[in-house]
Structures are given as C-alpha cells and as structure tokens.
Amino acid sequence: MPDRRALVIGSWLAKGRDRPSPQRIRGLTDRWTKLFVEDRYGYRSLLDPDGMPVPLHNPRRTEVIHHFEAARGVGAETELLVYFVGHSTNRETHDLNLVLGVDDGGNDKVMSLTQLLHEARDANFARIVCILDTCHAGRTRRTFAQLLDQSFAMFATGDAYAFEANFSDALLRAFEQPIRKNDQRVDRLAGGITYARLFEEARRRLVVGNPRDSQHPVCFGDLGDTVVVEAPNVVSDRYNVFASDRTVYGRIFILLRLIRDEGRPFDALVAAARGNAAFLLKAGEAGGDGTYVSRTRLSDYVDFLRKVRWVAGRNDGLSVTPEGRDACAEERSNRALIDAVERYVLPADLTLVRLDEFVQGLLRDMIPPTPGRISDRAAMSGHVLRLDGATRIALLLLPTTGRFMKGAADAIFPAAVG
Amino acid sequence: MAKADIRVELVTGGVATAGLDLDGLRDDIQAELDKLAGRLDLPSPKPKAVPPPKGAQGIDAVLHWLMHVAVEPDMLKVYYQSFVFTLNEIAEARKRDAQAGEEGRNETFVVRVKVFGKNIALPMAKAAIKAALKDAGIS
DSSP, rough: OOOEEEEEEEEOOTTTTTOSSSHHHHHHHHHHHHHHHHHOOOOSSSSTSSSSSOOOEOOHHHHHHHHHHHHHSTTTEEEEEEEESSEEEEETTTTTEEEEETTSSEEEEEEHHHHHHHHHHHHHHOEEEEEEHHHHHHHHGGGHHHHHHOOOEEOOSSSSBBBHHHHHHHHHHHHHHOTTTTTTEEEETTTTEEEHHHHHHHHHHHHOOSSEEEOOEEEEGGGGGGGEEOOOOOOOSSTTTTTTTHHHHHHHHHHHHHHHHOOOOOOHHHHHHOOOOGGGEEEGGGOOOOOEEHHHHHHHHHHHHHHHTTSSSOSSSBEEHHHHHHHHHHHTTTHHHHHHIIIISSSSTTTTTHHHHHHHHHHHHTTTHHHHHHHHHHHHHTOOOOOOHHHHHHHHHGGGGSSSSTTTTTHHHOOOOO | OOOOOOOEEEEEOOOOOOOHHHHHHHHHHHHHHHHHHHTTTTOOOOOOEEOSTTTTTOOOOEEEEEEEEOSSSHHHHHHHHHHHHHHHHHHHHHHHHHHHHHHTOOOOEEEEEETTTEEEEEEEOOHHHHHHHHHTTTT
16 A cells, blocks of 8 residues: 555635534544545555544644644655645635635635645655645646646536535545445556546536536546555456356356266267257257357367366367366366466466456557457567467457456456456 | 616626636726725725625625715716726736636626616627717716
8 A cells, every 4th residue: 555645624614604514524524534544545644654644624724734844754655635625715816715714803714725735745745636625626727737747636616616515525425435346436447446536436426416506526637547446356266157158158168067077079079069058159940950159169169178288188089187177166167267278378478467468458549359459469569379269269268257247348358367 | 876876796606717816806996996986085895795605615706896976977977987998908907817828718707887877797898888888878
C-alpha cells in the first residue's frame, strides 16, 4: 500500500447560511473516519505516519497550515488526499475562498484554495488528490494547470451551485462499497479501483439521485488513473462451473473424461462425441442428424490434450496420463489447465502475464484480439507464437478460465493469473 | 421605489464563472454608485443580497443597490445617462477580460439598472442603450 495521507475539513459556518447543517457535516466526516479506521485505503494522518487522520471542523486557518508545516515523513511518492466540505465564494478570476468559519463580527473566515495548495506543495506533497464539495469549485481549473500531472481534482460542481453536500454523500458511498461482481468502479486495465472511477461512480449517483438539486461534478488531473484499491482478477482453481459444456473449455474436459473412462482410439472418440450434446453445432430437423464438431476440430482438441501432456498415445490408442487424471478432479481443473497452457503450449519466453499485455495493447488500439492478431502483436515484441491447432485451442480456452465469465469480457480478455 | 430612485442589480444566478473577477465587478459598481451619490450629495448605497437557494454552498444569487433620490429630474438625466454608459463600459470590460481568459465562455452575469421605471440590462450595444434611455425619457 502506498504512503497515503488525508486531511479532512468540514465547515458548516458561513455568513448568513444555516445549511448544510452541523449534523450533516459531522455525519460526513464521521464516515471518513470510519473509512480510515477500516483501513481499506491506507490513509494516515499528516502529523503522524502511523496515526489515523482526524477530521477538522471549522478550523482556524493557522490550524490547517500547522497540519502541513508539521507533516512528517512525506516522500516523493506520498499521496495527499485533501477534502473540504462547506461553503466557498469566488476569489479573483480563477480561485476560491474556502469558508472555514465566521469571525466575531459574523463575517466569513476564509482560506484560499491557492494557499491551501501552496501549503501542500511546501510540505513536499507531489501527488495531490483534491476533493472540494463546495460551490463554484470548477472555476479553479486553471489554478490546477501547473499541477496537472501531480494532481487529481474532484469537484462537486463547475462554476455554479453545489447543494447540501450531496456530492460528498455520493463520493463516500463510492469509497464505502465493497468490491462486487462486475463492479464498474474497477478499471481492469489499471488493475483496480481508481480515483477517476470513484469520481465517476459518485457522479452517477448524483445525477440520478438528486434531480431537484441539479449540479454537475467535474474532475481533472493526471492522477485519476491512480489505483486506490487493487482488484486483481482472481482465477479459481476449481473447474469453471459457469462455462457451458459447449464452450471449447467444456468440450476439452468432456473429451478428457471420455478418454479417461475408456481409453480408446481416435475414431471411437469421434463416434462418442457425435452422441454427446456438448459437441452439437446445429440440431437436425424432424429428427434428422444434427451437425457436430468436425473431425478436424476434434483432432485439434486431441492435439491440445497431447500438448499439455494430459493424453498420450497415437490415434489408435489414446490414454490419459497421470497429469490428465489429476486435471479431471474438479477442484483443481482450472488451475491445472492454466499451468499446463503456460508450461507446455506457450513458448518458453512467453508468460500469461505477457500474453495479457498483448491483448490489452490490441484493445487499446481497438483491434479485436483474435488468435492471429495476438500472434502478430507477440511477434512485434519479438515473441514467436506459432498458431498450430493446439495453440489456437489454448487461446480460445483462456478467456473461460477467468473468474467472472459472463458477457463480452470473456471473449476479449484472457484470464489474468491472480 | 419612487420615480427618481435608481436601482442597480448584479445578477449572477449563483454562477461564479472562471476568468471573471466578480469581486472586482462588484467594487467597480460600488465605486460608480459612490461617485453618483457624491454628485447628488446623498449617502452611498450599500448592497443587499438575494441569498442562494436553500442548501446551496456558494455565493449570493443577486446583489442589489437602491438609492433614494429626490432632486431635480433634469439634472438627474445628465447624471444617469453618464452613469449608465460608464456601467456599460465596466460590464463590457469585465466580460471581455473573462472571455479572453476562458475561450468560448459565455458570461452569465448581468448588470441591471432601473432608471425612471425603465430596466436596462448591461452590457448592451450603445445604440440600444440610447434607445432605452430615450424610452425612459432620458436623452
């Protein structure tokens, strides 16, 4: 977990305003505290690299500055999350005054955003995630221009009003929710939940949840791709029960079991496959024979099984090897398949991780990752991936070994080994 | 509002556009009103705010100044004419500066002046201001 620090400021005091209420602001900062204690994101205090951040409520400006001046253990890679919820007013042409409280005369006590950023920079923070749940925050885009490659800004609104700290509520929900299946906060290419995806999830909640108080959150900055929580695509060791029998994955294991149960010549295997619905391509009309997987294709399957050393023998007497018997055990099938492909089918200098990179490269270039394209991309990187029958079968099998199997992702992502 | 009174509004609708120095615009308006008040030997009007909608976390939606005037109308017409044209130049300049800074932005503020019962929204073309002032009986 990278070194992460957080400074959370909540202010409900502003001249002539009584909302958001103190309870609302405290409720939000309490949720931040709870997140910090759960420690999913690894945020720590500025003042103490081992301590949890403590939210500030209506702080004096000197109190905020003190947090930066007394920040300890800040390195080049230390990430700062600075969050402010409350009121703000315009300052000059591209700046904001954050209202920290009111003075004895009832006037706003403010700190400019520029000063806040200066203090952070002076404290050697070079990676800044700034969350402002105030009005008009988007007018400061130019203020961030020089920090563009060192920051990510998430603002409740552009140059208009934000309402009732609704953005904070939506963003906190995005932070709070555990990772679920098909979680849209996960950026698969980045490898987990990113700041940009958290912002987008908050925006989703906001635009569908508060039609009365219309506001349009904005974000900018290059650090949006920073992974906040890793979400590796964990691959199960067990046989993938979600895979249909009619997938290449399903058929390979059915063939393996057919050979295991009755060691048989290839011709008998073809005949057995013809009677198995898993190999049916098109049903026959009015009780006629259907169309089944061709003999050539079945031969490719068997070649694959030989190549991964699960099946041995010539076509006149196929038998299952001890490794093949082991792979038939459902609790280990998937892992055995992945390992065997990497070990015996792919060239020695080509790992599955590298293969993933080729596929991701193709997707970035909007090229369908077919076996031919993958082979070309591998060759562009100096790896020879010969597309014999077994290798083609392997490339078609890999997507189904992934954990989340449904949908188009099956077709385009080979499974990452997690 | 009596006929000779003058009312000025700075209407933003709560939008603080990037590139626009709203405080500077407010100060410019205040300075012109101070000058006008000085010429008429009246106290300077102070702005009042129309607060933002409930729950909004930002600036006032409208600022307005009201100056109660009870002096000779003929003299007023000269002052008001000059005042409106000066305010127009201020509004135009602020708009121009903001648009130079933020390409393609349409400013959302309006400076609205009410003289002799006629509302004039600035910035506006000079010919249109002349026509509006004529409608108000100032020309």
